[in-house]
Amino acid sequence: MRIESDPKLDFKDVLIRPKRSTLGSRSEVDIKRHFDFKWSGQSFDGVPIMAANMDGVGTLSMARAFHKQGDGLGVCLTKHYSVDQLVDFFTSDAADSAWYSVGIAERDMEKLEAVLKKLPSENINKLCIDVANGYSERFGDFLKTMREKYPNKTIMAGNVVTGEMTEELILCGADIVKVGIGPGSVCTTRKMTGVGYPQLSATIECADAAHGLGGLVCADGGCTVPGDIAKAFGAGADFVMLGGMLAGHDQCEGEIVATETGQKFCTFYGMSSDTAMERHSGGVAEYRASEGKTVRVRHRGDVNDRTMQDILGGLRSTCTYVGATQLKELSKRTTFIMVGQQINNVFGES
């Protein structure tokens, strides 16, 4: 047994220190980024924020809404659409905003191949290989096979939280490594298993490792307000993935229920929750426990109205506070200051 004693930080443990700035207005800030991917040879231009592949969030409707919004926002589609639905979607204009999610089970590969057979292959050029625990040897082997099979597709793979595993996944063929174990709003992994890593530190450490090899990271989970997204970019994230912050909109493709007082709510749940497993796998398998919960979230209308405006406006404003004219400069211009409980922990106060 070993104990690592240097402090690891979450979004709530820090604030970003303001810096002298020559920017006159937040409208002068460019929050789009350009990336050339290490392996696929493809590139990305847009606002590097994406919706998680969760029911109610990673929906075809969300992808259509983001396509309409026009800033290059992405959606990682859930794994549960049928072949016909996917073929239909990936032949539409909105396809450019979507990532095709695939697990490492044989049936996931069979479905991907079935979809690709019915389309020109380049219609799907972004894959997200996604498992809860990216540390298994089987996952690395699967990633290598996918890279050999699809040399020109951009591959995002995860999730991991440490620098050495980020490097490993990049060397196995990932263009982007997805970072986060346990920070999700409807995730109970830390409670059920005791495993996890504070998300700000995970992002800093994994981004550092990835950038050293010409790879990128996507900080996945734990953002609850626009300021957390800015902190993730400040920590070095190239992309940020959102679940809970995008739940409860018209695009959720789920039931919207009104109470007697007229308030409207939607159900939102983790993809390892009882609700998800009952819906997609006929229940929780005997050998495993659920690692997600089910919550009720307020219905918030169209995602492109208030929600995206708050997120993108918040990010532009952060950039003006630290004098970054482009999102690209945010990380270089970020100094985090530790706040509250974390300072007490570090300096040994009660």
Ligand code: 5GP
């Ligand atoms: P959020 O933005 O809601 O904080 O986090 C979204 C992320 O939580 C997802 O992208 C995914 O990585 C993670 N997640 C989603 N469902 C579950 C779940 O049931 N259990 C766990 N451990 N993580 C989940």
